[in-house]
Amino acid sequence: xxxxxxxxxxxxxxxxxxxxxxxxxxxxxxxxxxxxxxxxxxxxxxxxxxxxxxxxxxxxxxxxxxxxxxxxxxxxxxxxxxxxxxxxxxxxxxxxxxxxxxxxxxxxxxxxxxxxxxxxxxxxxxxxxxxxxxxxxxxxxxxxxxxxxxxxxxxxxxxxxxxxxxxxx
Amino acid sequence: xxxxxxxxxxxxxxxxxxxxxxxxxxxxxxxxxxxxxxxxxxxxxxxxxxxxxxxxxxxxxxxxxxxxxxxxxxxxxxxxxxxxxxxxxxxxxxxxxxxxxxxxxxxxxxxxxxxxxxxxxxxxxxxxxxxxxxxxxxxxxxxxxxxxxxxxxxxxxxxxxxxxxxxxxxxxxxxxxxxxxxxxxxxxxxxxxxxxxxxxxxxxxxxxxxxxxxxxxxxxxxxxxxxxxxxxxxxxxxxxxxxxxxxxxxxxxxxxxxxxxxxxxxxxxxxxxxxxxxxxxxxxxxxxxxxxxxxxxxxxxxxxxxxxxxxxxxxxxxxxxxxxxxxxxx
Numbered sequence: 001x002x003x004x005x006x007x008x009x010x011x012x013x014x015x016x017x018x019x020x021x022x023x024x025x026x027x028x029x030x031x032x033x034x035x036x037x038x039x040x041x042x043x044x045x046x047x048x049x050x051x052x053x054x055x056x057x058x059x060x061x062x063x064x065x066x067x068x069x070x071x072x073x074x075x076x077x078x079x080x081x082x083x084x085x086x087x088x089x090x091x092x093x094x095x096x097x098x099x100x101x102x103x104x105x106x107x108x109x110x111x112x113x114x115x116x117x118x119x120x121x122x123x124x125x126x127x128x129x130x131x132x133x134x135x136x137x138x139x140x141x142x143x144x145x146x147x148x149x150x151x152x153x154x155x156x157x158x159x160x161x162x163x164x165x166x167x168x169x
Numbered sequence: 170x171x172x173x174x175x176x177x178x179x180x181x182x183x184x185x186x187x188x189x190x191x192x193x194x195x196x197x198x199x200x201x202x203x204x205x206x207x208x209x210x211x212x213x214x215x216x217x218x219x220x221x222x223x224x225x226x227x228x229x230x231x232x233x234x235x236x237x238x239x240x241x242x243x244x245x246x247x248x249x250x251x252x253x254x255x256x257x258x259x260x261x262x263x264x265x266x267x268x269x270x271x272x273x274x275x276x277x278x279x280x281x282x283x284x285x286x287x288x289x290x291x292x293x294x295x296x297x298x299x300x301x302x303x304x305x306x307x308x309x310x311x312x313x314x315x316x317x318x319x320x321x322x323x324x325x326x327x328x329x330x331x332x333x334x335x336x337x338x339x340x341x342x343x344x345x346x347x348x349x350x351x352x353x354x355x356x357x358x359x360x361x362x363x364x365x366x367x368x369x370x371x372x373x374x375x376x377x378x379x380x381x382x383x384x385x386x387x388x389x390x391x392x393x394x395x396x397x398x399x400x401x402x403x404x405x406x407x408x409x410x411x412x413x414x415x416x417x418x419x420x421x422x423x424x425x426x427x428x429x430x431x432x433x434x435x436x437x438x439x440x441x442x443x444x445x446x447x448x449x450x451x452x453x454x455x456x457x458x459x460x461x462x463x464x465x466x467x468x469x470x471x472x473x474x475x476x477x478x479x480x481x482x483x484x485x486x487x488x489x490x491x492x493x494x495x496x497x498x499x
Contacts (some may be wrong), residue, residue, distance in 0.1 A: 015201070027245075027248075027307075027310060031248075031307075034303075040467060050288075050289055051289055051292070051349075053297055054289050054293065054295075055292070057296040057299075057300070058292065058295055058296045058299055061296075061299075062296060062298065062299025062332075063299060063301055063332070064301070066302050066303070066306065066325055066328075066329055067329065069306055069307075069310075069325065070306075070322065070325045070326060070329075073306070073310055073318060073321065073322055074322060075324075090247075091247050094247070095437035125288075126288070126289065128350055
């Protein structure tokens with residue numbers, strides 16, 4: 001049962017990503033990507049890591065995708081000129097994907113993935129998750145966060161306003 | 170068989186009770202806000218429909234339902250139609266994990282007064298409040314109107330910024346109660362509410378919550394004298410009504426979050442737990458209305474600077490101090 005659900009969810013994620021890549025409208029693409037991220041969160045939940053699933057939704061669907069949407073809405077003036085795609089059934093892929101995700105979520109809540117057996121071996125409690133993150137793989141996490149910090153500093157440097165030059169021109 | 174039936178009946182009962190109470194509360198919150206604001210501005214507020222205006226929400230509902238449902242030319246139809254539903258649904262779903270009272274004995278079994286006590290309840294609430302942005306942002310984008318787009322943009326930027334501060338304010342509470350479950354968080358406050366234990370976190374959370382609810386000192390997304398009505402400019406009829414109700418539902422959700430995380434949840438002397446919970450939520454709502462009647466609107470750059478340069482560093486500092494204190498105490 002759990003294995004079957006795993007493949008269904010994986011198919012949903014792949015479908016959502018494919019649809020995301022082929023959209024003309026960037027906002028629609030972001031929405032499909034949100035579907036894919038939800039699918040991933042459900043996969044994490046299925047594999048026994050509810051904490052990771054929650055963080056996936058909070059960070060990726062809730063923050064990073066909103067930033068994507070923000071940037072698209074901010075920098076793409078063509079968006080207003082673009083003709084909205086017509087067609088009676090263009091809600092079908094979205095409807096299908098959200099419906100399938102909701103159904104999978106429902107099944108996941110009803111059944112206990114651990115008891116169903118198959119690919120799920122253990123459930124990760126928040127405590128174990130924290131231990132693994134900051135104890136066992138602490139060094140790797142620190143290195144990654146340093147890289148992110150460098151990237152942030154670099155972006156800040158590139159985006160800095162050059163006051164002197166503007167005055168000269 | 171009887172046992173299964175009883176379980177199902179209890180779940181349906183709880184769902185119905187919570188949904189009914191919350192929706193009625195949201196409707197009357199609108200009336201209460203108009204009445205209280207009226208008093209604060211030396212006028213009566215709505216007092217014609219029913220006894221002293223008590224049926225006003227019903228009249229508003231009938232009015233909204235009978236209005237024409239306009240969809241602007243060139244709008245992204247499906248996203249335009251779904252956006253209000255997203256903003257209402259995210260607010261309603263949040264009530265699934267909020268514990269509104271201690272466990273009670275019913276039909277010879279112990280029934281916890283929460284629909285589903287997730288062991289990551291705090292994260293669930295946090296995830297829903299971060300998803301609530303989509304309704305507003307997509308509604309603003311799909312309307313194909315410049316005012317709506319600007320409102321949506323402002324809402325997104327504001328909610329992302331203040332969510333960070335909110336998360337930083339929740340972290341010390343979770344650390345102190347050693348659990349992500351909201352019931353455990355409330356039970357950890359039996360002797361002393363977190364408001365006293367973590368005063369700085371409480372203040373940061375209060376401000377962040379006000380910004381998340383897009384209410385007056387922070388109502389940039391719908392600032393009516395610049396943006397007409399912001400993200401819901403183009404909405405009419407019940408779709409506008411859903412945005413509107415979603416806003417007040419959100420007010421109750423955030424009030425409940427504040428109550429559960431910082432005001433000691435259902436604990437209080439004399440009265441039963443559920444009463445204390447309701448009193449606290451309504452108290453928070455009254456405070457929000459009071460603030461709306463008192464403070465002027467912030468400027469947009471002030472709002473952003475306050476979020477990033479004051480609240481986030483303060484939250485980090487508070488987190489550091491709490492962690493140091495906990496390690497020192499053992």
